[in-house]
Amino acid sequence: MNQASGRLSSVRRDWRERDVRVLIAALVVAVATVATIALFASHLQRTLVSSASAFLAADRQLESENGQPIPQAWRDKATERGLEVARMVEFSTMVYGNDNFQLVAVKAVSEGYPLRGEIEYQASADSPREMRSAGPGHGDVWLNPRLLRLLDVTIGDSIEVGNLELTVSGLLIREPDGGFSMSALAPKIMMNAADVAATGVLQVGSRVEYVNLFAGEEAALDDFYAEVKPDFSPSHEWKSVDDGEALSGSLQRARRFLLLGGSLAVLLASVAVAVAARQYAVGQRDTVALLKTLGVRGQRIGRLYLSRLMIWGVAGTLAGVVIALPAFWGLASLTARLLERPVDYSIDWFALTPALVTALVSMMAFAYPPLQRLRSVPAMRVLRSEPGESGTGIVRDGLIALIAIFGLIWLYAGELGLVLSLLGGLAALLAVLALLGWAMVLLLRRVVGGGNAWRLALVGLYRHRKASLSQIAVFSMTLMLAATLLLIRSSLLDDWQAQLPDDAPNHFLINIAPDAVDDVEQFLAKNDLAKEAIYPMVRGRLTELNNEPVKQAVSKDREVRALNRELNLTWMNSLPADNTIVSGEWFEPGQTEGVSIESQLADRMGVKVGDVLGFTIGSQKIEQPVTSIRTVQWDSMRPNFYLAFPEGGGLTGLPATWITSFYLGEDQKLLLNDFTREFPTVSVLEVDHIIDRIREIVVQVTQAIEAILIMILAAAVVVMAAVVSATLQDRQREGALLRTLGGRQSLLVRSTMLEFALLGFFAGLLGVVAAEVAVWALQYRMFQGEFQWHFRIVATLPLISAAVLSVFGYWQLQPVLKVSPMLLLRRLE
Template sequence: MWAKLAFRLFLRELRRGELTVICAAIALAVMTVLTLSSVTDRIGQAILQKSNAFIAADRALASNHALPDEYRQQAQKMGLKTAQLTFFDTMLFANDRMQLAAIKAASSAYPLKGELLIKSDFDAQEQVAEGGPKEGNVWLNETVMYSLDLQVGDEVELGAATFTVSHILSEEPDAPFNIFSGSRRVLLNEADIAKTEVIQPGSRVFYRQLYAGDGDDVEAFYQWLKPQLAENQRWYGVKDRQSPIANSLERSERFLLLAGLLGIILAAVAIAVSAKRYCERQYDPVAMMKTLGGARAQIRAIYLLHLSLVCGFSLLIGLAVGYSLQHVAADYMAKSMDISLPPASLRPWLSAVFIGVVCAVMFSIKPLLDLFDIPPLRVLRRNLGDRLVVSKIHLALSALTVFGLMWLFSGKIKITLILFASSALVVVVLFVASKVIFGTGRKLGLSPGNSWSLALASIQKRANANAVQLISFALAIKLLLFLIVLKNDMINDWQSQLPADAPNAFLVNISEQEKQPVADYLAANNIEVSRFYPTIRGRVNAVNGEKVAREVSLEDNEKKDEEARSGVGRELNLTWVRDMPSHNTLTKGQWFTEQSQGEVSIEQSMAERLEIQLGDTITFLIGSQSFDAEVTSFREVNWSTLKPNFFMILSPDLLAEFPATYIAAARIDDGENKAFTQLLRQYPTITAIDVDNFVEQIRSTIEQVSLAIGFVLAIVVVCGALVLISQVQASLGERMQEVVILRTLGARGKLIRGATLYEFLLLGLIAGVVAALVSDVALFIVQRQLFELPGKFHPDIWFIGPVAGALFVALLGYTMIARTLNKNTSGLLRKLM
């Protein structure tokens, strides 16, 4: 019987529109989580897949020693595509010239991701290669071609074998972005390695296996591989590389994660408000049931089943709308980004259902319990039950529920704590502020018949309800301000790293005698060039006289000295300059002066890694010569900029006597390629590294990430607006009663409209002030802790927040109340009955 009553109640209220608010709130939660999770999941997968071209695969395994072929065989059994790469340096001979070159021997499947671009002649158009060079052929990049004075079709000696230069190697998807190495590139067929007889015991060779396939298959292979990995083997993906694209991907993922978390907070607020309002509207029916003899247990069963039906119906609506919305969003993003988005995983669906059910139950349970406590006398005294005490336990459980859902959704405790704490701060500040403001308002003594007086009286009359509204408005405004400002700061930071005039080529291995002629030639041809940095290879040998650990080979049975101080493990590129590079920031200490002698400036992260303090003495080893330098400053280096950067910069007196070469960054615009090529022909010992295509790839990825972030932000803005709508809807019934009373007392429509507008204007203004201040504090923390951005305050949002909040809430609130104000008194009375 009770089940039938619950079902009939559900159908009746569904037809009458009584379930609109609560169903919309639960559906909003489900839709928000599903849409945001699906869109961010699909966009993240697509961007990552496209970015995987930077390593020519989905994942790679690198080692200084030969990798077992068993790995490739197992990967192929598990449905993955594989490729093998072998790297070594050797001399090339042709036309009575010789040149040291970096050889990459690749299997026929290379590359698994991205494209190899080649040219049939210096002036020919680039074309996409179908596989690597055939046996007996090699591809050389232009630098090697110039150095050996070669043309396509000529022969070159590589070790014990002779090969035909069949194409010019123009671009490799995984070419190392390192201005100190990897410039003289040669691509060889893997089957030809043995012919060269170059690799002998003790040769310095590097190996890499590439893997590509479905994400689950790659992860399954890694779980098989993980127990067998040696310490000198490294498994990595594109996000593991220290590069601009890796940093951009990490930041975008964090932002998209933030958007999802804020969507959960907004949905939780909407459900809490609408659940309370819906249960309040059921007070009279419950009182009537009890008057007619309905038992508490029976009423409880009816409404619990009723809530289950409401929850189930809302879940279906939310999932349907969310799926449609994310599908539309994905299609739009795919066209805008010119990529195909992979289907979303099952996780967004499971998250949406779980979060929707948890929110519906946790934020409805207290209003439901209050509903069961409504006394039968309410049928005679309509005010009974209107002021049920708010349970502190329920508030605590609700807060813990939101925190738990945020943590579950993100898996990141730090980001969850920051957002939750900042939102809690908004609640506390506004709760106290509302008590003060609404309390002091009674003492203002404004004249009757004034819209402002009526607005303040309305605010005072609904002090508790308005406090809740104020908190809801402020949370929505705070979260929206937070995302909008963070998005702009991220994009501005990316764009500042890659301005339109960013360097797109590097000149390396410039001798002292060539430096001035090269500078003059570039200036004469209007080619922009940075300062020339002297460079020399050196090793950190000791800190304060304590030897540092060196790099070891486990396969050669070398043992690491566990007692030695942590070191770099490799040679560093050292430079010496009097003036600090413009793209470096001094974080501690003092930069070199004219009187500086024997000083060194260290990059901040390197100093932390080596546990170095200001005043420490570092011993450097260059060849067989060693010298000491005192640490006098730490620097913050932006590694994402396409400019020469150094871990260690020494005062000029230390390295002035050492032979060095110079490097410089140049900007080669259209029309300057011919002059630049002539420079390389004139100075064949200079190495040129073309990074123009790399820059374009980074810009393209950043634009795609920015577009994705903008779309997700739009979804969150819509969610915020829906939260405000649900909050205003919750007070519609009470506002209709006020309009009837005021009209009965002779109040004019202009007075009522003005009072309504001013009331929402004040609520939005107060909410905007608090939201702006708390948002800025939270932004400062998040930027420094999560996004590695320079933390800064944003005074502009202290003005924008209150103004936008006041206008947005006033416009939205007034628009929703306008229909009520336009109805005549008899119509309002009939609707209230």
């Protein structure tokens, strides 16, 4: 009972210690920040994946392009594993209605379609749009609204699809999986899959695509895929959300933004705990020395502080989680309100793992080492002043902290490029700090004291040069992390948003015949429709790599879906504005040899500049060396290609069609009917729904980054408060002496605020420059963007940092200003 009450009184005494409160506050902020980010990132990931899965109308799709239906046995196996299953049949045919013929793309769907998402439907042209979770029934058909005018029919009329007469029962506005597919022709109709056989349209050799849809748990989907994959033919393709270039690029970028924000939070949380723990350990050295004079051994002292650390850790972790839950709910509510969606408050408790690991590692790797070294404090420290810690211990603590930081970010982010960029920026910052410290000692040692506030401030910097350098180091790291996220918000996200302006292309024109190119351009110009560049397109397969069959040359461990289908090849003179060369050189004027390959495809295949690629186009084979590797922004909604040849190069003489994209407002949709009548063989592909979804992702990620920035700034304030208090006693003693010798309060205030303002200015300048270096590395390595200096932030952040730290300096002076100098000196002795 006495032991328990003794521990309770010890905990109460600890709580009265200012350093303990700062340490626990740092841990609370650390856990709350990381937990909130992890919970919200998990929530956002679920939202994005759920939202993106609607683009497949399922979690996975299995396509068969050989004209043969997918075996029923495979669907039975999926059902046995608890998966939901639906079917689709897609083909093109002519339909007849009211003495008019029209080529259409048919999507025939089974019961249960869609498994994910909903169909946007109108009962009539004047009815409000509604969302439906099932397709047409037997004998019914839904038409694209443009077909009403093209066929001159109304709701309730009949149209003929082959041998079958179907009733027009509604309008198909948008289906969830109407993705960016070159085979998707407009306009489209939707019918029931059970009616397809009665049409008699599909015969042996018909161009038809059979699709099976699957939805369920990830583990069951993976197990089903592993079971049926050995029976796949080359025409079978297993598709997930990540396989669509435009959408998967946005999802990948969203994940990286969240990982970056979370990694910065982890790093800053570690700094906060380390600074607070070291401060507490320094303040406990006299207490440990006194305990040793009373016969307490070092091992018992170590156990004592370890038990205290565990109590603080549990309290800080619980408090951090308690704060994180309402913060997460607030962010989830804000996101749901912005996107006009119902709020999902479900919590993924496994998402708290990073926060718990951060708390454990922070306490053991950052907080425990300086406390553990208290065992070596000599008892003679009670009688005479001795440092109580060795440089060897500090070096060891630094190595432990570096390994722990690397491990935490690696665990959280899982991307080596991210870890190296952040740690590289910190290494550069510390190197500059070492030079700055050497220069500061040389310059400030020549300054002599006096009654001037500036002189006192400079003398104070030199007198506390070790503390000043450590404060600049921590302030710089803190400001670097906050500035990195601020620059990410103001630069990378703005660049991402700028890729999809309000007038971003939302319609593609495909299969433009060479002799119709000029007429199509004239039609678009006449109707004031701004188009992107128009490109030729040749369909071909990539079959060889360095004179070896490509599927043998590429490692079996790499699954390259582009090798299982025909690719869109083109030729072009100039590099598109949203493409960037990462290796090699673009085609010179007049060059006829070579091919440029997209960077991700090159990485998956292991292709480098100088390799020779072989293509099969119809009955012809061509070979060309790789002369450049380039990045492609698939989510820019412009025509983009995996492979590009120079004009007059390897594709010369091969039959080609042309492709372009343009923006069409919602009120201009009827122009598509006029275009279709004038160019009946040109396919119109509407992709405005993809643009809407990508913009939705950008909004979600922007809100997440802004919320993370606010929390990181809060953590930065805690770190600064902890570091500023490190020299509290020394500064209070000096201030009391200055007042005892007749110094005015105003002089003391001005000199101390100037001293901290100088610290803040130098720290802000170093931090923002290091942040620019980190953003430069991240922008090139992770986000493939063009770097620009942010001069406005570089100029303003050091001034803001100086102002904030001068306020902290004034706050530190309050005990000096409010208490009698003699009373303060007696208290400090």
